[in-house]
Amino acid sequence: MAYSIFWTVFACAYLTYARSVQVGTQSGIEECKHQFAWDRWNCPDSATQPKGLRRATRETSFVHAISAAGVMYTLTRNCSLGDLDNCGCDVSKNGKVGGRGWLWGGCSDNIEFGEKISRQYVDGQETGQDSRAAVNLHNNEAGRLAVKATLKRICRCHGMSESCSVQTCWTQLSDFREIGNYLKVKHSQAQKLDIDKTRMRAGNSADNRGVIADALGSIALTELIYLEDSPDYCRTNISLGLYGTEGRECVQHGESLTQWEKRSCRRLCHECGLRVEEKRTEVVSSCNCKFHWCCKVNCEDCSQVIVKHVCAKREGADGHGYKRRYRGPK
Ligand SMILES: *[C@@H]1O[C@H](CO)[C@@H](O)[C@H](O)[C@H]1NC(C)=O
Ligand SMILES: *[C@@H]1O[C@H](CO)[C@@H](O)[C@H](O)[C@H]1NC(C)=O
16 A cells, blocks of 8 residues: 655645645654654654554554644644635634633634644545554544644733733644653553454454444543554564664763653663663864964864763674573574
8 A cells, every 4th residue: 555654645636735744744753753762662764654654553653643743733833824825813712701811812823724634634644444544543633632732821911001900812832842742641651452353353344344443432532542562672673664772872871861861771772682882982173262463263172072872782692682592493
């Protein structure tokens, strides 16, 4: 099946938004790379291409959700900024009372428009009728709901000398980072879809859709779901487009590191049977520059040592870094 997260939509009817959709997808993928920078699976390019998306793991669920969210987000922004002819801010509630002491006013982000275009383009890629297509569509929707769940209300004060006796408020998208953070939590809580295989095998395709719908019915729309367990992502598996963690950088010390980052060497190296190797590189740059009248600048060369940590094979370990305990048949 021709299927790709990078849209082949240039030939299709929705040409008007194709460029914005592409930008939105790309921002989703960049956010994925940021969110998973210190995970064993680090959102490799292979994960966003047909081969990587053939599976329906916890990780592909994230790729679908963040891409659908990215498209909705970008189109919503485009709308508010007046980039597009046929949409603008949502002013439908302006002037109405929103709550105690505040009225709707200003430019509320028009999320319905972004949502609609995301459905058309992103969900439109999903042509199958099988459980994988149903799971992908569910995860796309969960991504769009993440955009809604992170909307915020911004208010401005009015009244005598900004006394704030009256406020006007509008809804605004959060930074895309917030949506990435939100979906990263959903990824860690993702649920495996439990499909009744016996019923599935016995039924015809209409029955099967019923079986899938029943399984999906028990899961909230906001949750990410998957069908297959993930590999451990330690080892290289070229046919799955996975490169393993050997050679990956990890971080150990540093004041502003989160707990998750501080454990990255354990997670990427030790738990994958690899050791942590310290790599020192010397970087030479100009320093102590002095200006001499007129007109010369003299500098010294200063060298600075940069320390990095990377995962490396253990001595005496096999090609994948796992200690050889069992010598199987040759
Ligand atoms: C929509 O926004 C994106 C990102 O800001 C931008 O690259 C794109 O050109 C915009 N689309 C239009 C039609 O202006
Ligand atoms: C790669 O993954 C596939 C599918 O899970 C599996 O069948 C195959 O044995 C793996 N290859 C290696 C080298 O681990």
